[in-house]
Amino acid sequence: MLIQRIQSIYLAIIGILSFVIGFITDFIPEDWADMFLFFFIGLLSFFSLFSFKKRKIQIKINYLNIIINVVLIGYMVYHLLSSPGGAFSPMKGVEFFVPVLLIILLAMANKYINKDEKLIKSVDRFR
Template structure:
């Protein structure tokens, strides 16, 4: 099953998307260095830097759910190695799911930054770049699947 390079790429997509719910996507600190705003795939949390207490907690499950769904789609696509056209379709759907997750995270961080500290921008950290990494790996997997499909069709044409 993990014999071709596209299988490795799909496995990397699944691992990355299943690890995303445990990573932080964005962090912003206010100018007085007393409060911090963190965005992870499950919530937007405002904490006090000095005491570490949570000041405000807004649940937002969208990114976490999309990450888990994208991980399962990547695993299912990995198991569909005998049907390359279905695998390409699943990867396109997965790209759409990950793109929505990326767009939603940018939108949520933009709105949070607007209310928390509009003069400075927050820092995107590992969770944000994990989504981009998974999108690139998914694109590469789709490219190699398409390449294999074209090779099989050209061999069938010769017969």
């Protein structure tokens, strides 16, 4: 069953959290790139969630999602440093730390997906 796996819970949290943060950044007009990247991260995580029968593809999607999160962090740091106040201007709070949390959750999901893959390979050996 889909929801019984811990990595499914991680991927669902990633998708929901990125959509919520994407909607929060939607109200700020100059952050359209942040909004697009958060929505894309959410769509990728839900796509990965529903491709649970193809674990190798699921792992690759999660690695792509980690790369997109790193790009988002780089964009946010660039945007922060190029703003008129520089590094001392106030940031929108939790939005800056969400990609780091998403990377951690994606790494944990990949860990459990790899664990499932090894378990299935070991069961197939005994047949």
